[in-house]
Amino acid sequence: MNNQIKEFIEDNDRFASHSAIKLLEVNRGSATAEMEIKPFHLNASGTVHGAALFTLADLVLAAASNSRGRLALSIQASMNFFQAEREGKLTAMAEEIKKHPRLATYRVEIRNEKDELIADFEGTVYRKKEKFPPEIK
Amino acid sequence: MNNQIKEFIEDNDRFASHSAIKLLEVNRGSATAEMEIKPFHLNASGTVHGAALFTLADLVLAAASNSRGRLALSIQASMNFFQAEREGKLTAMAEEIKKHPRLATYRVEIRNEKDELIADFEGTVYRKKEKFPPEIK
């Protein structure tokens, strides 16, 4: 497990912590996170907001893509929403499906506690030359 | 302007209000919102989080698609991220590009205060038979 990357993201990804998403594990090219559905995650229909699901997916994308030690920035994401959830814990897993020197693509699945597929996501990052986490001077 | 839809979303979209996004205007098939970048909108690189941009885009999608008076649920979204912002106000505008009885598609652009295109988004909704906002019994 890549604890240095995990701790840096936990300490610095403000929007993920604001959204109460917990990073569980970061490995080279993969990551897992969970989100316990809270009232502030809901949309106007009372189900978990698509944007909360995107935030969960995007966190594991960021963790998995930056786990390679170079700064990776999202350039494109596509997401499908399959099922509306009202409560319980959702888990997201990212896996790397292709890595080039400059570009890499990750697939993310979000599942509920019954292991049903709630949403899936595919994201592409641009890999900068800067190291990640940034070195402290 | 469709004030009934606007007020219902403002009162009930919990994740949008948690993310400090302000709905400015809702018309039939279009909507506008803004987000003043706050520290909790940032990612681990100190720029506005892709998921915060998605949340902004998704709110105008929801407002524009539900403005037709029938409950619309997002089924798919694709987003491109063009430019990293650190501060200031971002504005999102959704416009309807196709509407069928069951499906409709919306395009969203997010711009900064200099009117530069920061991200774009395209989302498709499934239109249920239920009315929106739901009638109070």
Add this chain to the structure above:
Amino acid sequence: MNNQIKEFIEDNDRFASHSAIKLLEVNRGSATAEMEIKPFHLNASGTVHGAALFTLADLVLAAASNSRGRLALSIQASMNFFQAEREGKLTAMAEEIKKHPRLATYRVEIRNEKDELIADFEGTVYRKKEKFPPEIK
């Protein structure tokens, strides 16, 4: 194997046969096809055209989604292109990742003869009430 669907598509999908794509197998919710790269599949750089790869992916999407016996129409597709090929045989496999009464989503992977991932694709269909293949009157 669903031979009735396979034969109907082979006989009637004109653009797939024009593109020399061969449907290998159709099962309930999945399908496989192959394309031997020919000169007319190439783009201006001399590698296999992204649109030829899309045609290959779209055929297995159509076969897998129509295998359920109801007419399925593509409404959205997202595709990532990972690697440029110049020759040899490419294989596409579609699998169903979610099926609702009205909507279903399929993931497709295209691989070369070394089993390297060349491109991936995700497509959503709208499921009409009409039967597929259409009944002959």
Add this chain to the structure above:
Amino acid sequence: MNNQIKEFIEDNDRFASHSAIKLLEVNRGSATAEMEIKPFHLNASGTVHGAALFTLADLVLAAASNSRGRLALSIQASMNFFQAEREGKLTAMAEEIKKHPRLATYRVEIRNEKDELIADFEGTVYRKKEKFPPEIK
């Protein structure tokens, strides 16, 4: 009009010519093409194949992105299919919505003779250092 790029693509994009697509105009960052629907463009339902529409969209993407004089390779595309056509002429227009040194994104709309929107497409390219068209040695 960029006639050098237009002629090079017309002479060398084999899959586009196999698909009877005609490039009409190429400018810096934009392009237009048309496709007269022929029997070989149809799918098993007798309407124009989604993959034929993708081929049309992809040609204007290639022309618009390579019009900048550097080799541009598609890395991602998302497409929405709105309306099934059986005959007539379809026109595709690509416009550049963002250009970075390494990446650029284009939006494409396909319309029928009544100017109805049949499909839309958004594609991102990776811009290589090699010139386009390649220099003859």
